[in-house]
Amino acid sequence: MTQSKKTSRKPRIVVSDIDYKRLTNLAADAYDRFPEVAEELQIELDRAQVKPAASVPSDVVQMGSTVEFRSDSAQQRRVTLVFPGEADIAQNRVSILTPIGAALIGLSTGQSIAWTARDGRKHELTVVGVEQPEPVTGDMTLARRPG
Template identity: 30%
Template sequence: MSNEETCLLTAKDYTILEVMLERCLGRDDPIAEILKRKIDGASVMFRDDIPPMVVTLSSRVSYRVDDGPAETRIIAHDEMRGLVGSVLSITNPRGLALMGLAEGQSMVIRRADGTEEKLTVQEVVYQPEAAKRETEGLKLGLGGPASKPRGTILRLVHSADGLPATPIERVPAPLDDDPGPSAA
């Protein structure tokens, strides 16, 4: 595995890939080669330490195949019904190749016809581990990029009427001095 293809995997993602490799039926399984390359070149990290620009399971990633147009998919363990065209399973060579790559990294894989294609990660649009850290940072009121003003809980990103988007602010609950039934 070249330096361009080294990957960072969470412990969970690494374990899933190991199990997949053990279950490969034969050496001619098209994903066996990719699994071996991923496992051999992986650096395993705790989910709290994985950088937000790395593709993990359930990440939404924008990528290119060779010099083609960018495509955006959710990297999933299995095909998900109802999400046709938005999910790329790691049982698919392309989905597997993207696992563990960071923005700007590429991996070359062999197609069924023997030709090769190069997959390049353009952007990790959403990563569940980063989203979890951000949510926990908001709950704890920690500083850093995860910390946002405590009153803002939603952000309007598109307005149907074409007006500029404004934040939707949290409305505090009225002061309730009723001690409840346990005080009786």
């Protein structure tokens, strides 16, 4: 059985400069423990268009994004992409150091990607929607004044 060129071609992805730096370091640090997924994450980062964080479109999956996607089995899931220490599958918090986490980074709404699960099975997912977390800022102008 041969795989068609359409399904083997990966979509164009965008990664913020901040995520790129943090994830490149994470992949290098994780290589001894999780070589396959660390390598896959680095491959994704190497092919990404890196942009300043402020110019990454809001429909692009970034660290902390909540992503709704449809799998090739027609199942739809909603997960938040997080760093390994924050992962909790019961809370739908998926680590970037999982095959699906590495596949999701940089995708935008409507894009599809093929990925390989840890059991070796091939899957495809399509991003249905992306929500960004509320920004944490030091701007207190909206804070209510006492009195």
